[in-house]
Every structure is written in C-alpha cells, then in structure tokens.
Amino acid sequence: MANDEHREGIKGMANPGRYGIERVAYWMMRLSGLGLLAYFIGHIYETSNILRGQVGWDEVLELTQTTEAHIVLAIVIGMCVFHTVNGVRVMLGHGGIGVGKPARPDYPYEPASQNYRHKIGIYSAILLSAIAMMYGMAVMFGE
C-alpha cells in the first residue's frame, strides 16, 4: 500500500470513469479553473508588453497569430464557457437549489440530487463550450 491511510490520491480523485457525468463535470470544472488561472497569468504577461511601446506590442501580437496560438485560444474559449456555465450550475447546487427534496427513499434508491436538471446543466455547459470553440476557430482560422 502506497500510504497507511490507503487514500485513493489524485489519480482516484480525477478518475472520471466510475461515477457518471457529475464526476466528469467535477474534474473538468477543476481543470478548467486551473487552466483559466494559467491563462489569466499568461494574459497579464502578454498585455504587459504594451509597456514596450508599439514595436513590442506588435511583436507579441505576431506571436498570437500562429496556428498553435489559435488552438490554445480555442481551448481557452472552451474552458471559459464550460467553467462559467457549469459554475452557475454548481453555485445553484451549492445553495441547495435544484438538488431535490428529502423524501423516504425507495429501492433502487436513485439519488434525487443526481437529477436531470443538473445533468442538463452539465450537458449544456459541454455543448455551449463546443459551439463557442467552433465559432472561435471559425473566426481565427477563417481570415
């Protein structure tokens, strides 16, 4: 055993295969949050180049016009839309909204909190971020 407490660790935390779309949304939320944070820091560095004047600014803009940069930006767009839409869902859930009402459970004990409202929220977040990514790529690569 890797540790005395027999904790599943980060691999078990992130493993999305076993517990439905809710667990997938959970780690996509974390991943996109960290991705956006990384982008945010990079973005501050990128825009700070304006202090180097017109030439420096143009140089940095040049860097963002490559295929690689467009792909990175498309991913950022996807993360941004997913994180925002799913973030609204999670915030409502955290406030106890849309998580179902307590009731005497019956076999096979379908949990009321894992309901279609939240599933629709998750699938819409994925769908909207896919659409936004495609639109973004159409604009970036369509020039």
Added chain:
Amino acid sequence: MAQVSSIANEQTSTPLSSSTSITLRISRFNPEHDESSGFMEFSVPVQKWTTVLEAILEVKKHFDHSVAVRYSCRQATCGSCGMIINGKPRLACFTKISELNSNVVTVEPMNNFPVIRDLAVKFEKLFDSHQKIKPFLIRDDTELVSDEKEFLQSPEEVEQYIQFANCIKCGLCNSACPTMATDSSFVGPQALAQAYRYVADTRDKGKDSRLKIIDDSHGIWRCHFAGSCSQVCPKGVDPAMGIQLLRGYLLGFRS
C-alpha cells in the same frame, strides 16, 4: 465408458449443480509483514442469487480460511461489509454476482480507509467524524421530564430527515468521495449528511452549534458536489443532497 461420461454430463446439467463458476480475485494485504498488496484468485461456483459476500465466505470455507473480511447482518443493515467490488464501493452482502455481468469479480478494501488486513478496514475515523457532529437531539428539556412524554412530529416533519436517518455508517460514500481521496482531515459525506439529519429534525435545537462544527477549513466547504457519495450509497441517503441543503443554511439561502 461413453455411458459413464454421459451420466456425468447429465448430472452436471441438473438444476442443483448447474451453477456456473466465476473467478474471485481477492486483494490480500497484511500491513504487519507485507510491503504491498497482491491478488489471490479463486474459482467459485455461483448461482443467480449468490452475493459477493457469500462467494468470499465460500473461499474461506473451502480454500483459504485466512481471508480477512468483516460482516455481520448479511442484509445491508449493519454496514460492516463495504468493499471495492469491480472498481466501485459496494456492500458485499447487497451485491449479487449476477448483477455485475462479469466472470471475474475483483474485491479490494475500501479506499480512503486504513487497511487492517485484506478486505477489513479501520472505521475509527469514520466514527470519530460521525461523533463530532453530535449525532443526537440537542435541547434543554428531555423526553423523560416533559409533560408530553414525547415530542410529537407530523409525517411531513419526519419526511424532512428520515431519508438521512437511513445511514448505516458503512463508509461507502467516504470511499467514493474525491475530496476524501486526497484530504485526510476532511470530515466526509457520511458525517455531513448526519449533520443535516439532525439540523432538519424539528425536535432538535442544536443547529447553530452543528453549523459551527462543519463551518471549518476541512469541513463542508471542501465538498465540490461531485455526487459520487450519493451514487454509491446503498440506503438511498443521498449525502450530496443533504450537504448542499446544509450549505444553503450557511450561505443564507435557507434559515
């Protein structure tokens, strides 16, 4: 000779002995002298109704008595037999082999609990966290001295918490929880659901003190509403719901 073998065939095809066999892979580990865990495989005959616990007991009876497993009620009531069965936390006595749709059944000790030996894990932390949220009615008077003898509740009031009172302290939810996977101080879905059970009980007056206990850096705020606890709970407790409703109080959505 041909006749003999056909008789043998006939015998094996009679209903009583027509059971199929599955391979039961049991995780073996003794922290006292093993460096790491390993699997032992057993071929076990099963019927349509054979549970995973029965298969393990079959192994203990006929192949290897030293397999360590904890069980008591065999009917999803005592909460002793939680383990990882084919990758997911489940009660061994409440899981039929036939519902797993697999010829290979792998049993491992529950994650996020220290292993005593093989399939048996330590529950001290689970019970400590459960105790921490004060799992009893808090109020100044008691049923014994009150004129009314008992505190009356309407069926609607009972409905508010009875689901959460179904908890058998099996720990499956804590084993599935992604926060539990990395945070050894997290109070866990089992205890948080029980905090809700008492907060939602109209006879209880301890809401404020309970909310204070869970309003901790390793308390309720570590829940990210991944919902895995509710998906594995064998009693329909739905800890994820209880936790979000509880958080509703702390965030001011409810009073």
